[in-house]
Amino acid sequence: MKIIQFTNEGKQKIGLLEDNHIIELSCSVIEAINSSQIEKFKKDSIYKIEDVKINEPVLPSKIICVGLNYKDHAAELKMDLPEEPIIFMKPPTSVIGHLDNIIYPSSSKQLDYEAEIGIIISKEAHKVKKNEAEEFIGGYTVFNDVTARDLQQKDGQWTRAKSFDTFAPIGPCIETELDPMNQKISLKLNGEIKQNSNTQNMIFDAYELIEFISNIMTLKPGDVIATGTPPGVGSMQVGDTVEVEIEGIGMLKNVVE
Missing domain, CATH: 3.90.850.10 (Fumarylacetoacetase-like, C-terminal domain)
Structure with missing residues (x-):
């Protein structure tokens, strides 16, 4: 699965990228990449990728x-x-x-x-x-x-x-x-x-x-x-x-x- 960070209407969000749309997730990036049950984090909000700003997927300490x-x-x-x-x-x-x-x-x-x-x-x-x-x-x-x-x-x-x-x-x-x-x-x-x-x-x-x-x-x-x-x-x-x-x-x- 593809995990993505994005901004919509001024708010940074986490999502699951599928084809050309993003399903919003109610978790952090680290929780998402560690999860074996991503379904439990899925929200009802779905965005077209062209309608959001894609951010860096992670902010590393190094x-x-x-x-x-x-x-x-x-x-x-x-x-x-x-x-x-x-x-x-x-x-x-x-x-x-x-x-x-x-x-x-x-x-x-x-x-x-x-x-x-x-x-x-x-x-x-x-x-x-x-x-x-x-x-x-x-x-x-x-x-x-x-x-x-x-x-x-x-x-x-x-x-x-x-x-x-x-x-x-x-x-x-x-x-x-x-x-x-x-x-x-x-x-x-x-x-x-x-x-x-x-x-x-x-x-x-x-x-x-x-x-x-x-x-x-x-x-x-x-x-x-x-x-x-x-x-x-x-x-x-x-x-x-x-x-x-x-x-x-x-x-x-x-x-x-």
């Missing part, structure tokens, strides 16, 4: 991102495969939703897109084993790891380049029933395909990432793990439209402002 996690991306860069996941973080203030604008910072001259699948944590995870990891996953979403590439190269570390406001587009929904091991992932810039791969090309899969990260830091409900990007990373300009699509979840669309 976003943990993974660098160089696709074999085809490593091959593109002519780099050896890492022995352990390379991780960094984005602040929750960088989060925006579907159809929100990405702001091009004046301090950067190269703004890049990175299509990724995001893992949504459903309950507190501390020192989780790989074979237990699935029970801590509430679902998956679409993520764009926006990066000021010139600042990343200038600084020699990644915090500034990854952390500007609007640099973590996420959405439009959380899909609770998905096989993370074999999903198509693609990105279009102004309608032209720039990235096109499959999650089966990941070096470290979703469960390995949860084991690795939860043995470093405790993951809280609603936290997001952005699992790395496939080959084809490139630059965006003001006015560009970027669309990240993951099979089984949907399409996340943003415009650069």
Whole structure:
């Protein structure tokens, strides 16, 4: 099922996305992704998706991102495969939703897109084993790891380049029933395909990432793990439209402002 946050008549609501309409739910996002009986939360209110504003599906306490996690991306860069996941973080203030604008910072001259699948944590995870990891996953979403590439190269570390406001587009929904091991992932810039791969090309899969990260830091409900990007990373300009699509979840669309 697809869980979505939206605004209608100035009020933020939670809903179940089915085809082109939303059924309102009387629960939180975390309750929804943890529920095995979503029917008990359904309300009578139904909305057409075009009549509401879609919001970010979750507000994480932290976003943990993974660098160089696709074999085809490593091959593109002519780099050896890492022995352990390379991780960094984005602040929750960088989060925006579907159809929100990405702001091009004046301090950067190269703004890049990175299509990724995001893992949504459903309950507190501390020192989780790989074979237990699935029970801590509430679902998956679409993520764009926006990066000021010139600042990343200038600084020699990644915090500034990854952390500007609007640099973590996420959405439009959380899909609770998905096989993370074999999903198509693609990105279009102004309608032209720039990235096109499959999650089966990941070096470290979703469960390995949860084991690795939860043995470093405790993951809280609603936290997001952005699992790395496939080959084809490139630059965006003001006015560009970027669309990240993951099979089984949907399409996340943003415009650069």
